[in-house]
Amino acid sequence: MTMRPFIAVLAGTLLVVIIALFAAMQTAQPLRDRLELQAAGLIKAEAGGMVIAQFETARGWASRHAMLTPRGAISEETRDRIARGIAALPGAGGVHWTDGTMLAEPGEAPVESLQCQDDVAAILAARTLRFEESSAELAAGGTELLDEVAAALKPCYGARIAITGHTDNSGDEPANTVLSEQRADSVKRALVARGIAEQSLQTRGVGSSQPVAGLDPADPANRRIEFTVVAKLQVRPTPIDTPGPR
Known part of the structure; x- marks a missing residue:
């Protein structure tokens, strides 16, 4: 029985794909090894x-995209230099911090994410996320206000958002x-x-050490949450792919 033309074409296509994948696998490992060695030195x-620094996908495939995992406290300036240097x-390819603090693409410099900060500040200018006394439960109206805050923060993808809890x-x-x-964890x-992406949110609590300017430290209005958009790098989604020349 002769092979039908479309089956022959399909078989030929599959053979080409298999050969290409095999060739990619042969070149991927040396590229990853070189990138990891250079990244380690930097x-x-x-x-x-x-x-x-790891150049591999979640499935363990070699990749030209770096996944960076901090092993302790590192300043934002150092993170910036490392991310841009490796990129x-x-x-x-792209560089991603596994704790979600920064993304980078080759040749791009960090920029401040001011718009998100301004939008959240505008929402909270006349209203505040407040809590019941001695509780991490939001006071009345907090749920609706959180809806607005979340909507304002969604465009901040790629930024670190600091959530600071306060008490009287x-x-x-x-x-x-x-x-x-x-309270910060609750928010x-x-x-x-x-x-909102969990890895972009960082929480801390400062107790009553930072009362609102002009208020008595015992004023219930000091039981609040503040948001700060710390920093953001320009983000262009970069898929994890098979390593190869740029």
């Missing part, structure tokens, strides 16, 4: 080995600090439920 110079390596000065300060952290969970 990281050692900038942060003394405080960052792990500039010959053959490298009733009670002892260690307990206030814990409560303020719980973080609520924002994640509204579609």
